[in-house]
Amino acid sequence: MKLIAVVLGTAALVGSAVNLNHTSTRQAVKNDQPIFVQEIPAGYRDWKLVSVAHEEGQLKDIRAILGNEIAIAAYRAKKSIFPEGAIIGRIAWYHVPSEENNKVFGREQSFVAGSEPPWYLQFMIKDSTKYAATGGWGYGQFDKEGNPAAESNMQKCFPCHQALKDRDYVFTRYSP
Secondary structure, three states: OHHHHHHHHHHHHHHHHHHHHHHHHHHHHHHHOOOOOOOOOOOHHHOEEEEEEEEOOOOOEEEEEEEOHHHHHHHHOOOOOOOOOOEEEEEEEEEEEOHHHHHHHOOOOOEEEOOOOOOOEEEEEEOOOOOHHHOOEEEEEEOOOOOEOOHHHHOOHHHHHHHHHHHOOOOOOOOO
């Protein structure tokens, strides 16, 4: 009888240890997943134009907002919630006066894309499972060399986008 109790007790301890190890391994994998977009989506320069924007203040840039086919289809269908796999990209350049054009016009009225700012590329990727903590969207920012922004910069994205929860956290409206 004692032998059976020892065998059962040992089996229970081994089972608990295996379960504990499996659980902590699962959590380690989950915690090791990047919480921000770490790679520039392939082919983004071939996506369709969603709209353009101009930011003043400290940013002083001009932007082209692009969407992959999934995002464009959602925009055109006037969906209030974007489907899984939708990606919205933004390319930014400093907003600078065009001296050449302004000579022709005789006054400062023409502006062009200047050099790339540190926030050159930004992306939002819809993956409700992977990015559940940030409204189902993953955010990424890259400089002109393709290097991702520091995580401290990326932590600023979702707080701004939260104000647009009723628009699925998306600032840009479609400009057909």
